[in-house]
Amino acid sequence: MNETIRKFGYPATMVADYAHWVVLLRPTQPTLGSLILAAKSDATAFPDLKPKAFAELAKVTAHLEGVLKKAVAPAKINYLMLMMVDPHVHFHVIPRYEGGRGFGGIEVTDAGWPKMPALGEVRELNPEETEKLIGWLRGWWPSGGR
Template sequence: MGCFYCDEHHEGREAIMFKVGEMKAGVLYLFKDQAHKGRCVLALKNHKKELCECEPQELADFADDLARASGAVKELWGCTKLNLASFGDANPHLHFHIVPKYEGGFEFGGNFQITNPEPVLLSDAEYQEMIAALKAKLGL
């Protein structure tokens, strides 16, 4: 079993998220669980574990990708706050969770839990609509 993000068709990744597209230094994915409407993850294209391992240009490009992707989520779905998180203990490939929070909504004012015991799943058409909106907003 290889890297969750490096393997072209990783079974575990494809079970929980859809690839949206490649950015300058990262690859954007949309989670199937949409309890936080617009929840995505941005993974570095190159296999590195930590931000401090990135070359200066790669770091700048990845930061720009993260700002653009999270800004697109906020603009498209109007969240109250964006939570950005990078863990990687169990999945050691640099990636940031983009978690939109909505006042009065799921987990607002509390900690984000990576695994939701009651995922909110959408229809294929709804996922495709969200992916198309992100691609259009980001020019992917």
């Protein structure tokens, strides 16, 4: 795994694993169910990914969106490819909704709705909350994320 994936807490934050991609729970949650979708390669530019990674991206995003729609019922899903600090190809996947969403005592309000995500206004997860949300999301994932 590349350094960007490790920075976002891999393997402890892994929700789903694919041949060319990994889906991680975002350690800070601007909205409930916020994820990192990261390419496993060392590519630092989107067009540098291999064709097989692009092909698999369709499957991964279909799974990801299906899970988020069941889990948090977002009005929209934002994919942010920022790569300013963390250089390897990855997206911040932010489910968007008016108001708040919760699971297991973890409540998160979308402070930016209906405009840009408020990435500075986040719920920082402790290790127990991280584990709880990963288990919850994996429960919705095809094949449990594996």
